[in-house]
Amino acid sequence: MNDNALHTVEAQLREQVATYCESNNVPGFVAGVYHAGEQIVVAHGVANVATGAPMIEDTGFLFGSVTKVLTTTLVLQQVERGQLDLDAPVVKYLPELALAAPSDVNKILVRHLISHTNGIDADLYFPDAKGRDALKTYVEGLASSCGTMFEPGEQLSYSNGGMIVAGRLLEVVTGMSFHDLLERDIYAPVGMANSSTSAEQAILRSTAVGHFLDPETMAAKPTNMFMLPDTWGPAGGTPIGTVDDLLAFGRTHLAGGVSPSGTRVLSAELTTLMQQTSHDMATPNVPPMGLGWVRYPFGDTTVLAMSGASPGGVSILCVVPEHDLVFTAFGNNPGAIMLQDQILQHLLREHVGVQIPTLVTELAQDVDLAPYVGTYRSNQLRIDVSIVDGQLEERMTYEPADESQKRIFTEFAGGATSAPPQRYVPIRPGLFAPAGYPLETFDGYLRLLLVSYHDVRDGQARFHNAGGRLTRRA
DSSP states (O other): OOHHHHHHHHHHHHHHHHHHHHHHTOOEEEEEEEETTEEEEEEEEEEETTTTEEOOTTOBEEOGGGHHHHHHHHHHHHHHTTSOOTTSBGGGTOTTOOOSSSOOGGGOBHHHHHTTOSOBOOTTOOOOOOSTTHHHHHHHHHHHHOOBSSOTTTOOOOOHHHHHHHHHHHHHHHSSOHHHHHIIIIIHHHTOTTOBSSHHHHTTSOBOOOEEEOTTTOOEEEOSOSSOOGGGGGGTSSOEEOHHHHHHHHHHHHTTTBOTTSOBOSOHHHHHHHHSOSBOOOBTTBOOBOSSOEEEEETTEEEEEEEEEETTEEEEEEEEGGGTEEEEEEESSTTHHHHHHHHHHHIIIIISOOOOOOSOOOOOSSOOOGGGOEEEEETTEEEEEEEETTEEEEEEEEOOSSHHHHHHHHHHTTTOSBOOOEEEEEEETTEEEETTOOGGGGGSGGGGGOEEEEEEETTEEEEEEETTEEEEEO
């Protein structure tokens, strides 16, 4: 892609973003593309409908779970410095780590924390603590609140808890707070000059807030909660920055761990290790996992990606090593994830010539639905699966542990604590698509909408997987 081609991309991107945002009530959107030495940033709309502040090219936003790749990079820096061993038990460094029974915490290795294979059942555990001891408070609370979903290394389930434990692990081995470490060892060497870790810092510059659609008027309204508690920092609760900053971070991973300014952030060997498959569930709705990175196959091309939800917002960072490409974006309404997927596929198809195959070619008939019926649970979440009119129907219900958990989750979810029933149709035994969606919906990032079932024993599936997250048969 030469400079003229990137200018063409910019014009197309502006039009695509404006059209989508206006027809889907997304107040503001900002996106950046780096390719082969050239870079563009496009901003549209408003950062906050309450103030009318415009979304500009250097408006800051919550990284959300994109932070998990930064946290993983921090862990591997400590591996490189000899402070951590990926194959050592976490309790070697963090002897106070305990989980609710039944679980064997001694089997959880450092590697399991950053590859989402640790089994810690804490996906909706939101202890409300602030300040220097927030992560310590989180880890202390696991002992009474959260058990394990599976044996470490046995399965893959997207793990906020694992990343937060990794953040606490970093604090213990470095003697620094997670936020100070992030600023010293990622923001500074990468050149992320406009990134911060607190609302107090972010308020001093242009910063976007999330929005939810009013169910009656469908107008976008600002979130009542800007960010998640400090306890969620390493999983994505608190870091804030700009498109330029995330492009610089993505370019660092393109360049074997060397930042755009020439500073080595991570060894080439460990940068490569992050990008290699560490666990593969062999189902299209759960792409193979590296360390920190999710490895999305688009035909023969691998897109290293991580997306991040914040209250009323969604971010994404994609790195495509084979094509020297980085794409990152933020939209301040959850519906912007569809636009991010459209832009990614457009960049791959139209600008670097990737052939994206159809992931789901047809639906199956005559699949026995009985093995999947039942109730599945994880921390504070219940999924009831039944057969209705020859299809699977799922009812998802949030069951808060206490009023504090309920308040935080409800604000994070924009007020909803349960989802309307959703019907699913079989693609093959153990793999289902939401009914009524065109099959091409699942070719890109939105393959996460597919649902899979795993480990069928005695005619019953033990696990349900939606959005990369496992629930276990109750």
